[in-house]
Amino acid sequence: MRVRVTEVEAYEGADDPASHAYRGRTARNAAMFGPPGHAYVYFTYGMHSCLNLVCGPVGIAEAVLVRAGEVIAGTTIARSRRPGSSARDLARGPARLAQALAVDRSLDGVDVTGGPPGLRVECGDPIADDAVCRGPRVGVARAADRIARLWIAAEPTVSPYRAHAPRHRR
DNA sequence: CGGTTGATTATCT
DNA sequence: GATAATCAACCGT
DSSP: OEEEEEEEEEEOSTTOTTSTTTTOOOTTGGGGGSOTTBEEEEEETTTEEEEEEEOSOTTSOOEEEEEEEEEEEOHHHHHHHSTTOOTTTTTBSHHHHHHHTTOOGGGTTOBOSSSSSSOOOOOOOOOOGGGEEEEEOSSOSSSTTOEEEEEETTOTTSOOOOOOOOOOOO
16 A cells, blocks of 8 residues: 655654654664664554664764655555554554554564665655645644644644543553 | 543562 | 643434
8 A cells, every 4th residue: 555644743862852853762762773774663652563764874863754645546455454444544643553553572673765665765756845844743742843744735634633631540 | 731540460578 | 659742432402
């Protein structure tokens, strides 16, 4: 299946309190410190995987979280992984997108620039500057005012903005 | 429609 | 032991 990415968020390393790499390299975020053009997949909230694309050179943690996309081919496969979802909701949100693409920790660190693995990123049509919107990142506990989320205007597949919701034990 | 809450566990402190 | 870059279900209006 193919997905057209409509929404992303940038995460830096040592300079970004919201980044998993803020406190240095760990077993989980090792892929962020690896070569660019590779995937960084993390598991959170006890049930969700999310897909990032590593952008910085080796040793510099920089990555982009793929937050949402439009399924443009293979809708049947995607829907089989997300029963009950409308076409619009198949990849509307980072965990949903990962689920639709069957991305999990087993794809952490794989090359997405053209190798055999089951995940590849390609360049698409350019997007007009005035169609690119910017805003604060969704759901992050720290650096909530940092403008690092980019999305395509008028795209129904872009996820709605939600501020971080503090939660505590029951 | 908008706000709240339960689910569920790897990871870090 | 607390937290989390989330989602879906459920509530009251």
